[in-house]
Amino acid sequence: MEVLFLQIGNGLIIGSVYALVALGLNMIWSITDIPDFAQGSFYVLAAYVGLFAVTLAGLPFVAALLLGMAVGALLAFLCERLLYRRWRERTFRDAARVQLLCAIALFFLFANVANALWTGKPRTFPAYMEGAVFGFSYMRINVLIAAIVLFVIVYLFIMKTKQGKAIRAASMDPGMAQVLGVNIDTVNSMVFAIGGALSGGAAVLVAPLYSVFPSMGDLPLLKALVVVILGGFGSVAGVLICGLGLGVIEALGAMYVSSAYQHGYAFFILILVLLLKPKGLFGRV
Amino acid sequence: MMVEVRNIETGYGELQVIHNVSMEIDRHEIVALVGANGAGKSTLIQTICGLLPVSSGTIKIEGRHIENTPAHTIIHHGIALVPEGRRLFPYMTVLENLEMGAYVEKDPKKVRSNLDWVFGIFPKLKERQHQLAGTFSGGEQQMLTIGRALMSRPKFIILDEPSLGLAPVIVDDVFKVLQVLHKEGVTILLVEQNVRKSLEISDRAYVLENGRVTMSGLASDLLTNDEVKKAYLGL
Secondary structure (H helix, E strand, O other): OHHHHHHHHHHHHHHHHHHHHHHHHHHHHHHOOOOOOHHHHHHHHHHHHHHHHHHHHOOOOOHHHHHHHHHHHHHHHHHHHHHHHHHOOOOOOOOHHHHHHHHHHHHHHHHHHHHHHHOOOOOOOOOOOOEEEEEEEEEHHHHHHHHHHHEEEEEEHHHHHHHHHHHHHHOHHHHHHHOOOOOHHHHHHHHHHHHHHHHHHHHHHHOOOOOOOOOOOOOHHHHHHHHHHOOOOOOHHHHHHHHHHHHHHHHHHHHHOHHOOOHHHHHHHHHHHHHOOOOOOOOOH | OOEEEEEEEEEEOOOEEEEEEEEEEOOOOEEEEEEEOOEEEEEEEEHHOOOEEEOEEEEEOOOOOOOOOOOOHHHHOOOOEOOOOOOOOOOOEEHHHHHHHOOOOOOOOHHHHHHHHHHOOOOHHHHHOOOOOHHHHHHHHHHHHHHHHHOOOOOOOEEEOOOOOOOOOHHHHHHHHHHHHHHHEEEEEEEEEOHHHHHHHHHHEEEOOOOOOEEEEEEHHHHHOOHHHHHHHHO
């Protein structure tokens, strides 16, 4: 029973990481039609920046977290501004395909930049907090709490602020939003920056629990893609529920079925959902 | 002159749809744009709203050139659009849709007073302001679309097929609202498949065929014109 409780808790914690990356991906994807795989490499770079902020600059963890988020936001913003936007401005038939290839290329490029600069050797992110409660270290619990806080902030931003409403309007009908005075370029910049900040934040939050290495973004990116597809486009609540749910299913699957398939459960569920409910579990919020 | 369209040519990529179209709309006029499906009415409107670039020609609003300026800047010239198919934001509430109509208005007091003005014209929108727009009936959605366009207090409003798919009673309501706006001094360009009704309330009209203006003049003259009668009034 206690093991079950622990597994569910660990599932929620890792699930909240998937959910954070997925929220950014979902916003970018539903508004700009770009599946921004590069988010997986911003995750890696932000983790290294957070690591160096703590180990080399001696900054406190919260500062490293904010720095990681800022780096993620900046990288995502620049990629949109300098690359994706060019293809969108030239309205030719294959723009979407070029953007997709560009996203995949950026993902490999940045992950390999990390490999070239800092080698493939996993580095330990020093613990920033001691102690545990109910068998969960405070650092683990912080991941879940921080993820939920970030979700609430993003939710309030897109539901309550003027800029957030413009983002939602643009996601439903970009042409009409423009006629009403919404600058689509600004909206795109905003969602990319938000997405990058969420990926960067997720990476720094989870780094002290595992370690930092160049391919650390692969699995979170793939799981986040599954969460986006399961949760349905444009649904903040759907992303949170699917992200946490996926984490729990993986943890329970590892416990009751086999841990050898731990990373396969996500894709098994994805195939099932695509067969039975291809629009995703939640549609839209 | 409110709107001056001079010799514009436009279309989608290689496909040219609008050929050398010119059009003028004076302040406080209601002008009807009449034409069959595929004549290029919507293309012309999208071009005026900046959603399509012109390949040649000019569009001026109160003397200022707006051709080929980004779509999101057009509203600053006092233009509002009631688009074909309504194009509301279905997962936003009625109030949020109206707020989007006043997106460029920075002064919250003005937004508030515009909202009161719109609620005065459409009391039903006030009652149901927290409902999602996508759950409205067709007629209610059309009122909301017009309300959203009015939220920027436009000088010039373009309505693209506002009565399409609505019950006759609702169509009457829509036309009544247009007359109210006309009295308030708003300049109106009306594109309607209901040609008789639109000519009856308009000052002047243009007939568009295959992307060219083939006839124009006083709406009352066109109502009695034999060709218009045959082609558009089913007489």
